[in-house]
Amino acid sequence: MKRIAVLTSGGDAPGMNAAIRAVVRTGISRGWEVYGVKLGYEGLISGKIFPMGARDVGGIIQRGGTVLGSARSLEFKTEEGQIKAIRNLNELGIDGLVVIGGNGSQTGSYALHQHGFPVVGIASTIDNDLYGSEITIGVDTALNISLEAIDRLKITASSHQRAFLIEVMGRGCGYLALMSALAGGAEMAVIPEVKITPDQIAERLRISYQKGKAHAIIVVAEGAEYNAEKLAAYFSEHRQRLGFDLRTTTLGHVQRGGSPSAFDRILASRLGAGATEALVRGESGVLTGLIKSEIVTTPLEVVVQNKKTVDPKLIELAEILD
Numbered sequence: 001m002k003r004i005a006v007l008t009s010g011g012d013a014p015g016m017n018a019a020i021r022a023v024v025r026t027g028i029s030r031g032w033e034v035y036g037v038k039l040g041y042e043g044l045i046s047g048k049i050f051p052m053g054a055r056d057v058g059g060i061i062q063r064g065g066t067v068l069g070s071a072r073s074l075e076f077k078t079e080e081g082q083i084k085a086i087r088n089l090n091e092l093g094i095d096g097l098v099v100i101g102g103n104g105s106q107t108g109s110y111a112l113h114q115h116g117f118p119v120v121g122i123a124s125t126i127d128n129d130l131y132g133s134e135i136t137i138g139v140d141t142a143l144n145i146s147l148e149a150i151d152r153l154k155i156t157a158s159s160h161q162r163a164f165l166i167e168v169m170g171r172g173c174g175y176l177a178l179m180s181a182l183a184g185g186a187e188m189a190v191i192p193e194v195k196i197t198p199d200q201i202a203e204r205l206r207i208s209y210q211k212g213k214a215h216a217i218i219v220v221a222e223g224a225e226y227n228a229e230k231l232a233a234y235f236s237e238h239r240q241r242l243g244f245d246l247r248t249t250t251l252g253h254v255q256r257g258g259s260p261s262a263f264d265r266i267l268a269s270r271l272g273a274g275a276t277e278a279l280v281r282g283e284s285g286v287l288t289g290l291i292k293s294e295i296v297t298t299p300l301e302v303v304v305q306n307k308k309t310v311d312p313k314l315i316e317l318a319e320i321l322d
């Protein structure tokens with residue numbers, strides 16, 4: 001293999017740039033040519049593929065987002081789109097691809113692999129819901145951003161004896177909400193993995209109030225059955241059940257825009273180099289991730305067929321420490 005390409009796909013995650021940098025520089029150190037693809041799979045289909053040198057990735061390690069741009073491509077989900085993408089890669093003589101992204105993006109990598117094109121994925125999503133890596137690029141930074149918000153909101157909540165619903169990202173997964181609650185010392189986390197009714201939440205808040213707490217912080221995952229909007233609507237009708245006056249803050253995409261933490265920069269650099277080395281070894285159809293502190297590869301077939309679950313011990317711990 002002599003020429004490889006790299007793309008970022010799906011929701012951007014702080015640390016993606018460090019991964020791009022590592023792929024480009026590891027590839028060059030192996031004597032290969034490295035190409036970048038603009039706008040994820042969309043760019044692969046429309047041919048936005050260009051050569052990258054070591055200097056092109058200078059000064060990007062500290063930047064959030066992705067210098068390559070990203071997209072959620074509907075066309076790439078079709079067989080026709082995938083074939084167009086492979087044709088464009090073949091025309092440029094590119095014989096391997098690194099895909100930096102989360103679940104949807106790695107489903108795309110698996111499709112390319114099934115068409116016979118060599119591809120290696122890198123685990124990157126703030127949701128941390130990707131099987132094959134204990135932690136994914138962007139999670140640590142996103143968590144630190146929610147913590148900063150929680151710490152600030154706690155101050156104003158205490159001044160006013162209020163409860164706050166703080167909604168964090170995480171489409172189908174409560175990892176970010178649970179870890180934010182644990183690290184932020186919140187009264188509770190509402191996550192998709194644990195069924196809970198608004199009345200049960202109200203009961204927990206009432207207990208906090210009776211314990212004499214000056215505030216109550218509830219971290220809500222956007223993917224929970226009762227997200228912040230639904231809970232706020234419910235509690236505006238049943239305010240008397242809470243004890244506290246209630247306010248809501250939704251963090252949303254703020255969590256994706258940060259400068260990557262040291263942890264994310266190092267993880268992304270290791271995964272970027274690891275994915276490139278996997279292509280050198282002739283591996284294809286695998287995801288590069290971190291398991292027990294080691295960079296390892298897991299077949300994409302296994303990755304896309306499995307769902308990473310939140311550790312029940314952490315759920316228990318958050319409840320004990322509230």
Ligand code: F6P
Nearest residue numbers: 011102125126127169170171256
């Ligand atoms: O997958 C990462 C993520 O940030 C989720 O937490 C969130 O639900 C989703 O992306 C938002 O996607 P978009 O940027 O397309 O609005």
